[in-house]
Amino acid sequence: MCAALLGCALSAMVMPQPLAATPVDTSPPLQPTDSTVAVESTTTTTTSIPEKIPRKAKVVYRVSTKDPVVFITIDDGFTTTPALAEVIRRHKVPVTTFAMPRLVKRQKKWYLSQKKMTFENHTVNHRSLTFLSLRSQKREICRANDQLEKTTGERPVFFRPPGGNFTQLTRRAVAECGMKYLVMWNVIAEKNKLRMPAGRLNRGDIILMHYLPSTASTLELLLAQIKKNGLRLALLRDYLD
Secondary structure: OOEEEEEOOOOOOOOOOOOOOOOOEOOOOOOOOOOOOHHHHHHHHOOOOOOOOOOOOOEEEEOOOOOOOOEEEEEOOOOOOOHHHHHHHHHHOOOOEEEOOOHHHOHHHHHHHHOEEEEEEEEOOOOOEEEEEHHHHHHHHHHHHHHHHHHOOOOEEEEEHHHHOOOOOHHHHHHHHOOOEEEEOEEEEEEEEEOOOOOOOOEEEEEEEEEEOHHHHHHHHHHHHHHHOOOOOOOOOOOOO
């Protein structure tokens, strides 16, 4: 699981004083690292590119929209708890999940019981893609699409690179595996802290979370902040076509 956070460059912004009731870290959002041990398969997946898919996936850090919406994304899938399921159900939270296929399969009942959840691609083994060849990256990405579709009945339409690490080859691999968007983030909500570049949430923000023991309480905190900022939640699939 993500044990620490690495630096992620964001544009310089003036950060207003955060709301007193909410624990806020106004330092720039950080990229998490992960200690997952990955094993590369020798199976090669070949996927043709539909005509509507570009040759390189578009990288998105936030969504350009006039609607007062933000987007919750949750990565990895190691700690799925009844408490988190209860918060999601009670508040009808739409969640864009980037969890590895084997973890979704292991907790299939938990995942499929979430009615407003979509399942997106986060590779098969959570390998850092930075130094992998195009062929190796496609093995990680294309196979994740196939495995998630087999488990959930739906095919991913977005990709998120493990640790936020990607290259131009990654963008090409994502496109060649049939997806248009490589989705990053500009806000982090983790361990009962919110890391917001502007000291508040703004429309179009993509929020990164992870499946941790503290995610249920962090989500409650995040939902309160969303309400204070006059925003509501939406699914990425409804805003990125």
